[in-house]
Amino acid sequence: MTDAVLLDAQNIVKHYGSVEALRGASFQARAGEVTALIGDNGAGKSTLIKCLSGAEQPSSGRILLDGEQVHLDTPTTARRMGIETVYQDLAVAPELDPAANLFLGREIHRRSILGKLGMLDKAEMRRQAVEEFKRLGVTLQSTDVPIGSLSGGQRQSVAVARSVVWASKVVFMDEPTAALGVVQRERVLDVIRRVRDQGIAVVLISHNMPEVLSVSDRIEVLRLGTRVARFQAADTKLEDLVAAMTGALTQEEAA
Numbered sequence: 001m002t003d004a005v006l007l008d009a010q011n012i013v014k015h016y017g018s019v020e021a022l023r024g025a026s027f028q029a030r031a032g033e034v035t036a037l038i039g040d041n042g043a044g045k046s047t048l049i050k051c052l053s054g055a056e057q058p059s060s061g062r063i064l065l066d067g068e069q070v071h072l073d074t075p076t077t078a079r080r081m082g083i084e085t086v087y088q089d090l091a092v093a094p095e096l097d098p099a100a101n102l103f104l105g106r107e108i109h110r111r112s113i114l115g116k117l118g119m120l121d122k123a124e125m126r127r128q129a130v131e132e133f134k135r136l137g138v139t140l141q142s143t144d145v146p147i148g149s150l151s152g153g154q155r156q157s158v159a160v161a162r163s164v165v166w167a168s169k170v171v172f173m174d175e176p177t178a179a180l181g182v183v184q185r186e187r188v189l190d191v192i193r194r195v196r197d198q199g200i201a202v203v204l205i206s207h208n209m210p211e212v213l214s215v216s217d218r219i220e221v222l223r224l225g226t227r228v229a230r231f232q233a234a235d236t237k238l239e240d241l242v243a244a245m246t247g248a249l250t251q252e253e254a255a
């Protein structure tokens with residue numbers, strides 16, 4: 001674990017009309033660590049991630065990346081800064097194979113005039129995809145079949161890999177293991193650990209507390225739109241997390 005904060009969100013407020021989804025929420029993530037963002041339904045987790053990935057604009061507050069204030073006006077701006085997001089609803093194209101999914105929207109074109117005419121370099125994309133899947137520990141029996149025919153866990157591993165390959169700093173994952181079986185869930189968690197080990201700051205939203213404790217280095221708790229507690233996962237018990245989420249424990253000074 002390191003002490004250098006890579007992503008530092010300070011006092012983020014987000015209004016949707018009269019609803020105050022975030023009421024001065026702060027959040028920090030470090031490179032080479034998994035930080036879990038937890039909280040009860042409606043606590044503001046998804047809204048915070050949207051604000052930190054350029055999908056929504058905060059009403060007020062500051063976001064620092066590597067110590068510099070940034071304005072994430074669109075997801076494209078965030079991506080250019082090395083921030084990627086994996087959404088809950090498997091963001092893959094089922095009819096395409098895993099390599100094509102990895103390069104979706106970022107295809108490699110042939111070098112010749114054919115490339116200028118829009119022809120894709122499928123062999124090169126496949127070669128790089130196989131390398132990336134290997135690096136991230138994504139095991140697929142075949143890289144030639146449509147992704148729709150793979151298991152849920154394999155599909156989700158490809159979705160995670162797709163964001164991770166392009167992320168140089170931060171990856172947000174909103175419930176990446178929701179709806180997966182035990183074995184498949186473990187596979188995705190392994191991919192997450194490998195991503196962390198490559199120096200990326202991984203931010204994980206999850207409602208599964210044993211999973212949070214097993215994969216995270218740090219845990220930040222949101223309640224009613226503000227951060228109410230922070231924990232180092234190694235020193236934390238499940239009851240501590242539940243107490244912080246429900247408001248039984250207020251640890252605001254520590255947060």
Ligand SMILES: Nc1ncnc2c1ncn2[C@@H]1O[C@H](COP(=O)(O)OP(=O)(O)OP(=O)(O)O)[C@@H](O)[C@H]1O
Pocket residue numbers: 016019020021039040041042043044045046047048
């Ligand atoms: N687009 C929107 N318009 C109006 N209110 C919204 C909108 N998005 C979120 N909210 C409200 O903001 C609050 C926080 O929602 P958010 O989805 O961020 O919570 P969450 O912690 O991710 O919850 P869950 O665990 O249920 O997904 C909720 O009260 C929600 O109803």
